[in-house]
Amino acid sequence: MKLIFRYDDFAFEHSEENNAVRERLFNVFLSLDMPIVVAVVPNISAEVRNRYNTIFFPIENDVQSVSLLNRGLENGFQLALHGLTHQTHRDRSATEYANLPFESQLQSIRKGMNHLSRVFPNAPLEVFIPPWNSFDDSTVDAVGKTGLRIVCGGENIEAYSKNGVLVVPGWALKGFINYLRYYSLDDFACLLGGSSIVIMMHSYDFVKTASRYTLSLDEFGAVLGEIRTKNIEVGILPVDVQPTGFIPTQECLLRARLDLLRRQSMHIGTTFVGAAHIIKRTVGQAIADKALDRVAFGLQKLKAIRNHLR
Numbered sequence: 001m002k003l004i005f006r007y008d009d010f011a012f013e014h015s016e017e018n019n020a021v022r023e024r025l026f027n028v029f030l031s032l033d034m035p036i037v038v039a040v041v042p043n044i045s046a047e048v049r050n051r052y053n054t055i056f057f058p059i060e061n062d063v064q065s066v067s068l069l070n071r072g073l074e075n076g077f078q079l080a081l082h083g084l085t086h087q088t089h090r091d092r093s094a095t096e097y098a099n100l101p102f103e104s105q106l107q108s109i110r111k112g113m114n115h116l117s118r119v120f121p122n123a124p125l126e127v128f129i130p131p132w133n134s135f136d137d138s139t140v141d142a143v144g145k146t147g148l149r150i151v152c153g154g155e156n157i158e159a160y161s162k163n164g165v166l167v168v169p170g171w172a173l174k175g176f177i178n179y180l181r182y183y184s185l186d187d188f189a190c191l192l193g194g195s196s197i198v199i200m201m202h203s204y205d206f207v208k209t210a211s212r213y214t215l216s217l218d219e220f221g222a223v224l225g226e227i228r229t230k231n232i233e234v235g236i237l238p239v240d241v242q243p244t245g246f247i248p249t250q251e252c253l254l255r256a257r258l259d260l261l262r263r264q265s266m267h268i269g270t271t272f273v274g275a276a277h278i279i280k281r282t283v284g285q286a287i288a289d290k291a292l293d294r295v296a297f298g299l300q301k302l303k304a305i306r307n308h309l310r
């Protein structure tokens with residue numbers, strides 16, 4: 001298994017709290033000599049969800065951000081373009097690219113690339129990460145035209161390659177951590193076998209919120225420590241080869257399990273996972289996991305049928 005960690009929304013930062021979290025997170029990776037793929041917004045919008053906003057903050061005006069990222073890039077981090085402004089172009093929808101004409105997408109991506117290359121002239125730029133993981137076929141074509149090699153999206157896409165551009169999914173950190181909390185890193189590695197997986201991180205993953213899921217940097221640091229102890233490879237996105245994908249049945253199982261763990265926040269999931277914990281104590285892990293997988297697959301089938309009826 002190869003893990004690729006991706007940090008999104010690196011941009012001009014106003015919040016002291018986010019600044020501190022970001023710096024601590026980068027330091028944890030640096031201290032373990034592990035790289036991060038950093039998705040950078042060159043000219044972040046003051047209001048990303050307001051398409052009429054006209055105030056933007058260029059990354060070079062934030063000296064602290066630039067020097068932090070430079071330190072990472074000098075130590076093997078990978079630079080990625082995360083849109084130009086991260087501002088949506090539609091009301092009540094979050095996308096900077098999807099549904100725009102090819103030419104506008106191309107122009108925006110080119111502008112972003114030039115901007116990043118000006119500020120980080122020594123870092124190779126080969127990866128495009130669309131804001132909100134939202135993109136369409138024209139985005140992939142535009143990316144190909146600019147010479148970038150990879151589009152990294154979200155959980156709901158399949159890996160493929162088109163005109164020399166690799167399109168790879170990214171998975172939310174929350175799911176990965178939930179997985180490790182219920183199952184284990186060994187179990188995750190066993191499920192993935194020889195494949196690679198991209199895991200997306202945001203600073204909000206490490207900021208305490210009202211939601212039930214919280215992850216402290218200490219806990220995450222311990223996870224990374226375990227990854228190191230077990231000699232699991234942590235790398236960046238490979239440019240010339242499609243990262244080894246999942247075996248379909250493994251991917252199916254991973255999706256089903258993540259879906260079930262996601263439901264923990266809902267009553268139905270809590271009941272099943274809670275019951276599984278009890279079964280685990282009485283009949284053992286293997287039987288409990290098998291039962292839980294049956295439930296997970298059942299729920300996925302139900303979801304598919306519901307979507308079909310819609």
Ligand SMILES: [Zn+2]
Pocket residue numbers: 008009082086130131132
């Ligand atoms: Zn983003």
